[in-house]
Amino acid sequence: MTATAPAPSPSVEALRAAFGTAILSHAVSCGDTIVLVDRHRAHDILAWLKTTPGQEYNYLTDVTAVDYRDPGQPLEVVYQLRSLGRKADLRIKVPLDKTGSLEVDSVFDLWRGADWLEREVFDMFGVTFAGHPDLRRILMWDTYAEGHPLRKDFPLRGNFTRAEQTRQALAANPEANYSIEELSIADAFSELPDDMKRRLAAGQRGELS
Amino acid sequence: MGLTLPADPEMAEIPGVSPNWLTTRLDFLVNWGRANSLWPMPFGTACCAIEFMATAAGRFDISRFGMERMSFSPRQADVLICAGRLPFKLAPIIRRVWDQMPQPKWAISMGACASTGGIFDTYAMVQGIDTIIPVDVYVPGCPPRPEGLMYGIMLLQKKIKSESISDPTLRQEFLANEQGFFLPPEKIDEISEPFGNSVHQTRSA
Ligand code: SF4
Numbered sequence: 001m002t003a004t005a006p007a008p009s010p011s012v013e014a015l016r017a018a019f020g021t022a023i024l025s026h027a028v029s030c031g032d033t034i035v036l037v038d039r040h041r042a043h044d045i046l047a048w049l050k051t052t053p054g055q056e057y058n059y060l061t062d063v064t065a066v067d068y069r070d071p072g073q074p075l076e077v078v079y080q081l082r083s084l085g086r087k088a089d090l091r092i093k094v095p096l097d098k099t100g101s102l103e104v105d106s107v108f109d110l111w112r113g114a115d116w117l118e119r120e121v122f123d124m125f126g127v128t129f130a131g132h133p134d135l136r137r138i139l140m141w142d143t144y145a146e147g148h149p150l151r152k153d154f155p156l157r158g159n160f161t162r163a164e165q166t167r168q169a170l171a172a173n174p175e176a177n178y179s180i181e182e183l184s185i186a187d188a189f190s191e192l193p194d195d196m197k198r199r200l201a202a203g204q205r206g207e208l209s
Numbered sequence: 210m211g212l213t214l215p216a217d218p219e220m221a222e223i224p225g226v227s228p229n230w231l232t233t234r235l236d237f238l239v240n241w242g243r244a245n246s247l248w249p250m251p252f253g254t255a256c257c258a259i260e261f262m263a264t265a266a267g268r269f270d271i272s273r274f275g276m277e278r279m280s281f282s283p284r285q286a287d288v289l290i291c292a293g294r295l296p297f298k299l300a301p302i303i304r305r306v307w308d309q310m311p312q313p314k315w316a317i318s319m320g321a322c323a324s325t326g327g328i329f330d331t332y333a334m335v336q337g338i339d340t341i342i343p344v345d346v347y348v349p350g351c352p353p354r355p356e357g358l359m360y361g362i363m364l365l366q367k368k369i370k371s372e373s374i375s376d377p378t379l380r381q382e383f384l385a386n387e388q389g390f391f392l393p394p395e396k397i398d399e400i401s402e403p404f405g406n407s408v409h410q411t412r413s414a
Pocket of ligand 1: 257323
């Protein structure tokens with residue numbers, strides 16, 4: 001008995017018809033369809049998938065990235081989409097050549113939920129998202145200077161000595177990592193100490209001394 | 210541990226105070242009171258905090274040690290219990306909490322992670338909170354059972370009961386220097402050396 005090869009999602013054919021060569025390849029893994037697309041058209045393709053009748057992938061489950069151990073292999077930004085109405089899933093991958101610029105267009109304008117997801121990918125992999133309104137680190141603190149931890153060229157224990165890591169961590173200013181709104185102190189602004197007022201008013205984040 | 214380091218080193222000597230009948234009786238009374246009414250500042254960051262909660266709850270009940278009054282403000286706390294792993298992002302926060310606690314104060318490092326970094330020998334984790342704040346009692350385990358934490362608490366009580374006001378170094382504060390740490394950098398590197406169970410450095414290189 002031979003297992004029949006699982007059929008890819010019908011969205012692949014529709015994508016190829018609409019975008020031609022911008023669709024680089026597709027694969028089926030564990031029943032999930034994966035489509036690799038060109039990075040310059042990625043935003044158009046995702047917008048098309050979100051709005052076109054019959055596709056309606058209206059829910060962005062996750063944005064993440066993969067850095068493969070083989071240095072020649074491109075870094076991939078992964079968008080996991082779901083159509084809540086049609087109960088269908090689709091995974092879009094955008095390969096980025098590691099010798100070039102790691103930049104894709106932000107999908108924040110399509111899905112507001114992409115805000116923190118893209119910040120995390122930026123923090124951990126160093127991929128920049130053009131058009132993201134507030135692209136800064138989210139897991140590591142703002143003054144973190146060692147690089148992007150989930151890249152394969154990042155040593156497990158970090159680039160600095162433990163003493164230097166400790167010094168930089170202690171020098172980080174915890175409050176300065178948050179905006180006024182996040183601290184819920186906008187109301188109490190007038191009562192804050194002067195130095196904090198100055199820092200917050202200048203939009204200044206933590207700084208290494 | 211003490212209020213502040215005296216500016217003039219000669220001030221550290223308290224002349225004329227040596228252990229005598231009065232001071233030892235006073236020590237006994239004061240230490241008895243302190244040891245049996247510790248107010249913990251719970252700094253629970255991970256799985257160990259679950260065992261800490263179990264210790265505080267009915268079955269093990271640390272109110273038997275006079276510790277039922279959890280102090281969620283560092284300004285009214287005596288003992289900081291760091292239960293769980295401490296990422297570098299939290300390092301300035303635990304340092305500030307420690308600095309805000311008034312003397313007399315003690316610290317318990319609960320679990321393998323708080324004491325040594327545990328299994329998390331990575332870029333993100335402080336390799337032992339003793340690189341950030343001074344620690345009095347280390348409780349081993351991953352996580353320690355409530356009995357383990359209670360044993361640690363009893364060790365701390367023992368330590369408190371042997372304190373003496375005639376010891377001039379008693380309340381010496383381990384103040385952070387300009388760089389922010391209270392230990393020399395070489396010492397921090399030495400303490401942070403990986404243990405036998407750690408992941409090999411080149412694994413992802
Ligand atoms: S020592 Fe074990 S139980 Fe405690 S925080 Fe670390 S991993 Fe969790």
